[in-house]
Amino acid sequence: xxxxxxxxxxQQIIDAYKKxxxxxxxxxxxxxxxxxEYAQKIKVNPNTVQRAYREMxxxxxxxxxxxxxxxxxxxxxxxxxIKKEMAEQxxxxxxxxxxxxxxxxxxxxxxxxxxQKSSKEVVADD
Amino acid sequence: xxxxQNVSKRFGTVQALDHIDLTIDEGKIVGLFGPNGAGKSxxxxxxxxxxxxxxxxxxxxxxxxxxxxxxxxxxxxxDHFYPWWTLKEAADFLRAFYGDWDQEKYGxxxxxxxxxxxMKLGKISKGQxxxxxxxxxxxxxxxxxxxxxxxxxxxxxxxEEIARTLIQDFADHQQTMIxxxxxxxxxxxxxxxxxxxxxGQICLEGEAEELRNEWGLSMVGIMKEVFRHAxxx
Numbered sequence: 001x002x003x004x005x006x007x008x009x010x011q012q013i014i015d016a017y018k019k020x021x022x023x024x025x026x027x028x029x030x031x032x033x034x035x036x037e038y039a040q041k042i043k044v045n046p047n048t049v050q051r052a053y054r055e056m057x058x059x060x061x062x063x064x065x066x067x068x069x070x071x072x073x074x075x076x077x078x079x080x081x082i083k084k085e086m087a088e089q090x091x092x093x094x095x096x097x098x099x100x101x102x103x104x105x106x107x108x109x110x111x112x113x114x115x116q117k118s119s120k121e122v123v124a125d126d
Numbered sequence: 127x128x129x130x131q132n133v134s135k136r137f138g139t140v141q142a143l144d145h146i147d148l149t150i151d152e153g154k155i156v157g158l159f160g161p162n163g164a165g166k167s168x169x170x171x172x173x174x175x176x177x178x179x180x181x182x183x184x185x186x187x188x189x190x191x192x193x194x195x196x197x198x199x200x201x202x203x204x205d206h207f208y209p210w211w212t213l214k215e216a217a218d219f220l221r222a223f224y225g226d227w228d229q230e231k232y233g234x235x236x237x238x239x240x241x242x243x244x245m246k247l248g249k250i251s252k253g254q255x256x257x258x259x260x261x262x263x264x265x266x267x268x269x270x271x272x273x274x275x276x277x278x279x280x281x282x283x284x285x286e287e288i289a290r291t292l293i294q295d296f297a298d299h300q301q302t303m304i305x306x307x308x309x310x311x312x313x314x315x316x317x318x319x320x321x322x323x324x325x326g327q328i329c330l331e332g333e334a335e336e337l338r339n340e341w342g343l344s345m346v347g348i349m350k351e352v353f354r355h356a357x358x359x
Contacts, residue, residue, distance in 0.1 A: 003315060005314055005315065005338070005344035005345065005346075006338060006341075006342055006343050006344045006347060007338060007339075007342075008335045008338050008339050009315055009335065009338070010335060035297075036294075036297045039293050039297060040290050040293050040294055040297070042315075043286065043289045043290060043293060043315060043316065044293075044315045044316065045155055045293070045296075045315065045316050045317060045318055045334075046293060046296060046297045047153075047154070047155075047318050048315075048318075048335065051335075
């Protein structure tokens, strides 16, 4: 995993897990890497990984069972919630930026439709 | 805990350290960053007990650096082992000297770093010599590990291997590691605390994650900013 080193790394670790969960790369009940394994894999300070895991526990995303490891909380609703939450963030950013460029809501909608159409055509051409 | 109180050191006309006050907590990986001639090696040498401060005090776990030597493993920038020694002879020397030598760890790392015990330290490449130095410094379970420019002359793939080795070691033993380098990019994700040193003074110091949050920049970016301002004083 490549980090953007201009942002706190523990937040990026949490985001990476949220994305993996939203995409379905990992699912409810799955065991995730131990803090130690993860720190070594991505060459990041173990204290930073500990902080990310602790925050994910507090958010109710993962739970650590002594002697067995850390698991994604077996709650399918949480997965949907995270997916929605992440989509919400992307949409908010997108709409704010479009407004900042002077586009109105209707224009944004039609631009989005056009873009989706042209993307599909490109895919069909391949 | 390592503490510098009002520490100064002068070599002839050069003020190598200029009134340094600093506290380093236990169980942290600390990056000591700065351009050439900033005073990084001098700070390391004073902590290792091979140089003495002119004024001020340095304490390592409540002891003087000289008293603390048995808890401190120091990797100097220079090649400090006899060039005619083999890696095994250097290891035997350290094992006889330090009670915290860990033979199992040594054997494991020897294999991991793809080194051979019969290698003559003066006859191998710079990169291999750097790997030998790291192997010998890390094979002690020392409470404090001081490494002065450990990555210089080592290729990128080996650097990554070494970074993994250090992280594994840190996770197992909860040492306090201080790594000095002018190549911050390599280790910026590894450090808890950073100290930016320039012309013998600390120009910025803090928790890496907090600094990223505050500045919205990487450590390399922060260093450029800090030294740009320092030089326009």
